[in-house]
Amino acid sequence: MSNVPLRPLADRLVAMREEAATKTATGLYLPADTKEKSQIAKVVAVGQGVKEIKTGERIVVREYSTSDVKVDGVEYLIVKEEDVLAIVKEK
Secondary structure: OOOOOOOOOOOEEEEEOOOOOEEEEOEEEEHHHOOOOOEEEEEEEOOEEEEEEEEOOEEEEOOOOOEEEEEEEEEEEEEHHHHHHEOOOOO
């Protein structure tokens, strides 16, 4: 996603949250009001001070450490690199 309308500064990155699960592992559908926000997001832009995370990687973020911003109808997360808990390995 090269046309991201946000340019992160310093050690921050911009990501897009993945959709939360709509059903449980056993197949039960969850009502919309009980769904939690996903803690997994895809990185779409990184600041110059970010050392270990690259654009396109999937990350796990702390639950209450993000700034949610909506630009042109699209919701983005702004996260400090230190608030990223893990990088999700692709299979």
